[in-house]
Amino acid sequence: MLYLIMSKIKKYYLYIISGILFFGIVYNTPNSNKKEEKNMNKTVKTDKEWKDCLTPEEYKILREKGTEMAFTGKYYKHKEEGVYICAGCGDNLFSSKTKYDSGTGWPSFWEPISGDKIKEEIDKSLPFVRTEILCNNCGGHLGHVFNDGPNPTGLRYCINSVSLDFKPKEDK
Ligand SMILES: [Zn+2]
Numbered sequence: 001m002l003y004l005i006m007s008k009i010k011k012y013y014l015y016i017i018s019g020i021l022f023f024g025i026v027y028n029t030p031n032s033n034k035k036e037e038k039n040m041n042k043t044v045k046t047d048k049e050w051k052d053c054l055t056p057e058e059y060k061i062l063r064e065k066g067t068e069m070a071f072t073g074k075y076y077k078h079k080e081e082g083v084y085i086c087a088g089c090g091d092n093l094f095s096s097k098t099k100y101d102s103g104t105g106w107p108s109f110w111e112p113i114s115g116d117k118i119k120e121e122i123d124k125s126l127p128f129v130r131t132e133i134l135c136n137n138c139g140g141h142l143g144h145v146f147n148d149g150p151n152p153t154g155l156r157y158c159i160n161s162v163s164l165d166f167k168p169k170e171d172k
Contacts, residue, residue, distance in 0.1 A: 043089040043138040054088065061162045062088045062140035065125075065132070070105030073161025077101075082168040083113065084159075088140035093117050093164070094157070102149075102156055107164065109157040110149045118157075120145065133157060 045053075050063050060066040070076075075084070084094040084107070094109045102108035112118045116136060123132040123144065133142045142163045149156035 045138070050088075057162055058087055061160050062138075065141040066160075067143075068106075068160045068162050073106060075107040075161040075164055075166065076105055078107065078166065080166065080168055082166055084109075084164045085167055086135040086138060086140055086142075087163050087165050088135060089138035090165070091117060091135060091137040092167075093135065093142070094159070096169075100150055102158070104158060106143065106158050107161055108149070109159065110151075110153045110155055112157065118142075133159070135163075 047063070051059055054062060057068075061068060078099075079096075081096045083092050083096070084099075085092055092113050094111075095113050098109045098111045098113075100108055100110060119134040119136040119139070121132045121134060123130045130144045130146075133145050134140060135142060140163060141160075143157065143159040146156045146158060147154060
């Protein structure tokens, strides 16, 4: 009898201890993440976290450097005024003022909204070397930049629609 009571009490202790541990984890984790994000001022996520917050198509292009089929994206013909933001982290990337029709079937811009929003990397995945464009905040793959763009920069930022979201200009 005494043994039975003791084992029941033990069970309750286990519940209480695991409860405390669980709440400790739940309450501590978001805070420490927030601190990290603030300190680094960049969006850093694990592969699993990206999989959870992106669609499979967004994950394939942003995180695995895929390319959408030309003439299929939602923004290659898009002409509204506003700002194109990163589909991964929401950072401002391109203004509609620098968008032009390059005839390639991908949204094309001659300049990013500011140079520090974009990270460039050498891409040797094809026989010819290209310059890959990534979001400087979250590291998401956006597309490539080429030297056959219009004035005033002569650059063509060739971007996947999937990597972008659009914020229409607010009428004031
Ligand atoms: Zn981003």
